[in-house]
Amino acid sequence: xxNIDQPTEMTATEGAIVQINCTYQTSGFNGLFWYQQHAGxxxxxxxYNVLDGLEEKGRFSSFLxxxxxxxxxxxxxxxxxxxxxxxxxxxxxxxxxxxGAGTKLIIKP
Amino acid sequence: xxxxxxxxxxxxxxxxxxxxxxxxxxxxxxxxxxxxxDPGMGLRLIHYSVGAGITDQGEVPNGYNVSRSTxxxxxxxxxxxxxxxxxxxxxxxxxxxxxxxxxYTFGSGTRLTVV
Numbered sequence: 124x125x126n127i128d129q130p131t132e133m134t135a136t137e138g139a140i141v142q143i144n145c146t147y148q149t150s151g152f153n154g155l156f157w158y159q160q161h162a163g164x165x166x167x168x169x170x171y172n173v174l175d176g177l178e179e180k181g182r183f184s185s186f187l188x189x190x191x192x193x194x195x196x197x198x199x200x201x202x203x204x205x206x207x208x209x210x211x212x213x214x215x216x217x218x219x220x221x222x223g224a225g226t227k228l229i230i231k232p
Numbered sequence: 233x234x235x236x237x238x239x240x241x242x243x244x245x246x247x248x249x250x251x252x253x254x255x256x257x258x259x260x261x262x263x264x265x266x267x268x269x270d271p272g273m274g275l276r277l278i279h280y281s282v283g284a285g286i287t288d289q290g291e292v293p294n295g296y297n298v299s300r301s302t303x304x305x306x307x308x309x310x311x312x313x314x315x316x317x318x319x320x321x322x323x324x325x326x327x328x329x330x331x332x333x334x335x336y337t338f339g340s341g342t343r344l345t346v347v
């Protein structure tokens with residue numbers, strides 16, 4: 124079967140750095156997405172990786188290792204507004220997205 | 233504002249009732265889809281469409297119907313509501329097939345409770 128694993132919840136301090144991991148086992152791989160979802164709102168697109176390595180976008184970076192079935196989202200200089208759930212999704216061989224359950228990130232002052 | 237519009241935002245149904253969740257996008261996106269989101273689970277695909285007149289089933293299609301008569305609209309019909317259909321429903325679209333590097337644009341969601 125297909126599976127995406129993420130930690131259920133993480134806590135970090137304002138101004139710090141946090142890394143959210145995602146491991147996946149899917150039938151084929153055609154890209155990995157990270158989305159941010161604030162409570163009661165829709166997911167919004169953060170990043171996309173299809174090749175191994177690090178993609179940087181301001182305070183957010185996403186890393187992919189296809190051989191290990193592993194990705195992480197790195198958030199720097201954490202702000203209170205970063206408190207949200209972070210969803211990892213993999214596009215499989217049928218080009219459909221398989222979603223993880225999300226990681227709830229709590230930022231403390 | 234360009235984007236995906238979902239209505240209603242909240243709905244309470246009695247078991248056995250039917251209803252239609254509306255989804256419209258004004259970005260001329262070919263690909264549209266419906267997901268449900270339940271606590272502790274990832275988003276699950278219900279139905280999707282790659283263009284007007286074309287629809288297909290996702291992971292959890294039972295109890296739901298869709299149609300795509302225009303590029304803009306993709307309504308989701310619940311035929312006979314059941315408590316197991318209590319969930320948050322999201323409509324999502326993208327410009328070319330299942331999303332490429334620009335990802336999906338999501339609607340704001342419909343919170344449905346079936347009692």
